[in-house]
Amino acid sequence: MEGVDHLAHERNKSEFDVDAMKIVWAGSPHAFVVSDRISKLVASDPGFRKDNRSTLSRKELFKNTLRKAAYAWKTIIDLHLSEEEAAKLRFYVDEPAFTDVHWGMFIPAIKGQGTEEQQQKWLPLAYKMQIIGCYAQTELGHGSNVQGLETTATFDPQTDEFIIHSPTLTSSKWWPGGLGKVATHAIAYALLIVGGREQGVHGFIVQLRSLEDHSPLPGMTVGDIGMKFGNGAYNAMDNGVLRFDHVRIPRNQMLMRCAQYTCLCMPSDAKLILEPCILIRVSQVTCEGKYKQSDVPRQLVYGAMLYVRQTIVADASCALSRAVCIATRYSAVRRQFGSQNGGPETQVIDYKTQQSRLFPLLASAYAFRFVGEWLKWLYADVTQRLQANDFSTLPEAHACTAGLKSLTTTATADGIEECRKLCGGHGYLCSSGLPELFAVYVPACTYEGENTVLLLQVARFLMKTVSQLGSSKKPVGTIAYMTRVEHLMQCRCGVQRGFAELSADLVEAAVAHCQLLVVSKFIEKLQQEIPGKGVKQQLEVLCNIYALFLLHKHQGDFLSTGCITPKHAALANDELRSLYSQVRPNAIALVDAFNYTDHYLGSILGCYDGNVYPKLYEAAWKDPLNESVVPDGYHQYIRPLLKQEIRTARL
Ligand SMILES: CCCCCCCC/C=C\CCCCCCCCCCCCCC(=O)SCCNC(=O)CCNC(=O)[C@H](O)C(C)(C)COP(=O)(O)OP(=O)(O)OC[C@H]1O[C@@H](n2cnc3c(N)ncnc32)[C@H](O)[C@@H]1OP(=O)(O)O
Ligand SMILES: Cc1cc2nc3c(=O)[nH]c(=O)nc-3n(C[C@H](O)[C@H](O)[C@H](O)COP(=O)(O)OP(=O)(O)OC[C@H]3O[C@@H](n4cnc5c(N)ncnc54)[C@H](O)[C@@H]3O)c2cc1C
Secondary structure (H helix, E strand, O other), rough: OOOOOOHHHHHHOOOOOOOHHHHHHOHHHHHHHHHHHHHHHHHOOHHOOOOOOOOOOOOOOOHHHHHHHHHHHHHHHHHOOOOHHHHHHHHOOOOOOOOHHHHHHHHHHHHOOOOOHHHHHHHHHHHHHOOOEEEEEOOOOOOOOOHHOOEEEEEEOOOOOOOOEEOHHOOOOOOOOOOOOOOOEEEEEEEEEEEEEEEEEEEEEEEEEEOOOOOOOOEEEEEOOOOHHHHHHHHHOOOOEEEEEEEEHHHHHEOOOOOOOOOEEEEEEOOOOOOOOOOOOOEEEOOOEEEEOOOOOOHHHHHHHHHHHHHHHHHHHHHHHHHHHHHHHHHOOEEEEOOOOOOOEHHHHOHHHHHHHHHHHHHHHHHHHHHHHHHHHHHHHHHHHHHHOOOOOOHHHHHHHHHHHHHHHHHHHHHHHHHHHHHHHHHHHHHHHHHHHHHHHHHHHHOOOHHHHHHHHHHHHHHHHHHHHHOEEEEEOOHHHHHHHHHHHHOOOOOHEEEEEEEHHHHHHHHHHHHHHHHHHHHHHHHEEEEEEEEHHHEEEEEEEEHHHHHOHHHHHHHOOOOOOOHHHHHHHHHHHHHHHHHHHOOOOOOOOOOHHHHOOOOOOOOOOOOOHHHHHHHHHHHHHOOOOOOOOOOHHHHHHOOOOOOOOOO
């Protein structure tokens, strides 16, 4: 029935103030108002329709994405949207596109590593989208190993230029989003060679295509790398390949500042505002061909990665909460077995097995939300310190962004797939929204740092900390707890080649460290004042579920290290079951608190009114295969088969 809320009985059960929880989820009353307004704006505008994506061919999908990006930009300009509103618009439009990399990587890289002159020249063009940039780091042969990149940038003092060249097939740039068909410019990473000496990998601003007719400039071979995982989904993005054949660029297009971290955001009026900055020596190539080494950590060249990893953590809770919202609503609608005296069957959400799979994911979505908020704060803090020439917290910020990026994206990708399974057969339909969500999300485990490679970075940081225990350098911040494990210093293992040989175990330790971070940031959140009837209590239940679920899942480790006894393990399990029962009446309200529109969810199974079956039935008839009753190919293939004429037919 249209207009009837099939989940009303569920909503009536809730024991807390959903509107207050919406504000907790959004981060502040202001953030809620902005998010709510922009999500409704996008949902009500047919220009942002997305329900037909899975039936489009790659070319149609890509062109439609170009149209949407242009339309989004026009909307931003026409409505004078602020940066915050524009970012929300991008989020709710919900389509991977070249604009993500332009705003999310190209601009931050120039802001983080460009000199003031470079920023003054390039940023106004980029902010107005008069140039479109991509981030060309990865090559066919090397992604994780950035120091192994083969593209060269050789300085020619005769002409005061760099010659950018791809010397081998494996040095071809491969993967950069937006590169394939759209970007006019790239930040290309290349091995700097000055006076015959290699000086490490640096970033260079390189124009790729003509601003007149979009044709590749001389010396560039550029194109799309082809179809990716999943129909529709990430294929809206033109991940590209690029080869340079002795391309010359002026010397002033090498990104020469490693140190300056400015606030990585777009001014609301799209005009460039340059904050006064502290002058820090930069890596430079002079016109005489002298390389001047920066006196700040070379890792600052990875600044854009730190920023993007932090945004990826913030995004993880969005993707996971979206899948959980779909699976929770559908689990309340779906009934199987258990009818008593002809009454209704049991809602599948009432099965303890369903709860034990679903509710930890619901708790994780909230947990990731809060750790994402904290990471944003940490990033702002390290940025401020760097501006004051204080590099002391950079290793910790790197470990936190890398580790949490790895932990949250892995859990989110796995969680989306689990939500699909929680929806049974219907979860496999594209109209459930879950296959596409998974296909779009899962590369987050690989891009911006492959997840295991990032965990190894965390492990390295932890081992460094352990090796300093007992010295005058006391661990602080997120590793302060290590003072309580000084006995580790007494542990020795006889394994040769130490770190490499034990890396699989060290990765597990890194995961445990990151999980501890998530739990402790959830607990810290609960120590704040949280207004709204019953809101804090619900969050406490979710926090306990998150922590106890981890303990239950890893009880072997806890038991084998003597941290808990079998009795503790059994108690934890009993408590988990009790917590699931406490969440059950509030489950629908807890996902309503995400405040997602049906447009954003893009799922018949997750629609707000729970009117799933008529919508599924109706949607099936809209499939292109149902445009004709007798399919194309009947006369050629089916009829001859049925008539046993197949042996004589020309196939
Ligand atoms: C429609 C219109 C819309 C308009 C909208 C307007 C407004 C919109 C506003 C905002 C939009 C935002 C949108 C954001 C969306 C973002 C989308 C993102 C899409 C993602 C695309 C994907 C991009 C990519 O994948 S780019 C390529 C990424 N590549 C990698 O990540 C490579 C991974 N490898 C590495 O990071 C490194 O090589 C390494 C760390 C693995 C190893 O480094 P190394 O070789 O130097 O080796 P070491 O291990 O020796 O390390 C040395 C030393 O350095 C330390 N270190 C390493 N990295 C860092 C770092 N990043 N920071 C600080 N320190 C670092 C390391 O710990 C070592 O330290 P020691 O002390 O131990 O020596
Ligand atoms: C959808 C998508 C979009 C992307 N967009 C961009 C972009 O815009 N710009 C850009 O420059 N790049 C982009 N990339 C590339 C991406 O950043 C790399 O693919 C990523 O960094 C992983 O590197 P790799 O492909 O070399 O993986 P590899 O490093 O080859 O990984 C293969 C396997 O080897 C393992 N491994 C590697 N090194 C080690 C080690 N030291 N110890 C133990 N195990 C190891 C990994 O764990 C993994 O299991 C994108 C990738 C994808 C999938």
